[in-house]
Amino acid sequence: EEQEEDVLRELRLFLRNVTERLALDRRFKAFTKPVDIEEVPDYLMVIRKPMDLSTLLTNIDQHKYVTVREFMSDTDLIWQNALEYNPDSDPMDRHIRHRACALKDTVRAIIRDELDEDFERVCEEIRESR
Numbered sequence: 319e320e321q322e323e324d325v326l327r328e329l330r331l332f333l334r335n336v337t338e339r340l341a342l343d344r345r346f347k348a349f350t351k352p353v354d355i356e357e358v359p360d361y362l363m364v365i366r367k368p369m370d371l372s373t374l375l376t377n378i379d380q381h382k383y384v385t386v387r388e389f390m391s392d393t394d395l396i397w398q399n400a401l402e403y404n405p406d407s408d409p410m411d412r413h414i415r416h417r418a419c420a421l422k423d424t425v426r427a428i429i430r431d432e433l434d435e436d437f438e439r440v441c442e443e444i445r446e447s448r
């Protein structure tokens with residue numbers, strides 16, 4: 319009903335704010351756009367579910383997320399994919415993995431500090447009711 323749409327509108331505002339803050343962080347520049355398949359032809363053979371910050375924003379606007387948990391499944395893909403595709407000891411890979419871990423920690427810290435658990439519980443109830 320209308321109150322549910324108000325809750326989901328507030329969820330989208332929160333998720334957009336988090337995503338935009340991540341996209342402004344210079345450490346996360348490599349995560350802002352999809353990996354360029356012309357530049358990395360084997361990427362989709364290794365990584366089955368690509369994800370990036372611009373795609374998160376598109377998903378939010380398409381009402382893909384009804385809970386923060388669903389949003390975090392996609393933010394987890396971003397850093398998990400980076401760790402998986404860039405496992406080597408060379409400096410570039412290590413640089414990417416350090417930033418992937420920073421992205422993981424930053425998202426968790428924002429959610430811990432800024433998401434009210436009662437709000438997420440209401441979102442989960444809406445998801446289960448649909």
Ligand SMILES: O=C(C1CCC1)N1C[C@@H]2C[C@H]3C[C@@H](O)[C@@H](O)[C@]2(C1)O3
Binds near residue numbers: 357399403
């Ligand atoms: O995994 C990634 C992104 C970094 C976090 C997501 N890429 C795979 C390629 C390997 C490495 C060096 C460049 O070839 C560049 O194309 C990529 C992009 O970085």
